[in-house]
Amino acid sequence: MRKQKTPALVNLAIYTTITIFLWIFFDIYRALKKPPVLDIESKILEPVNPNLDMNLLEEIDKSLYFEKSSYEPEDLLNETIIETNTAIETDTATVSADSD
Secondary structure, rough: OOOOOOOHHHHHHHHHHHHHHHHHHHHHHHHHOOOOOOOOOHHOOOOOOEEEEEEHHHHHOOOOOOOHHOOHHHHHHHOOOOOOOOOOOOOOOOOOOOOO
């Protein structure tokens, strides 16, 4: 008996699947082996001053604090908005849409 050949689409599907898995594997490998790019601003790298500025802390204590209810938008939503229609007089001529 003759052995049947596998169809071309089956071979293509197998090769495509193998290629996808190899591509993913090598992409992950490349991402793990690549050294990370560290772009840190020089201001962040400066040493930190361990001494506290007491004047600044006193200013913070003296600063004005708002109660939560004074800045919540709920008060604005409860207000009624009244619309008024007022005619505005202008010095321009009225243009009619009739054109013959």
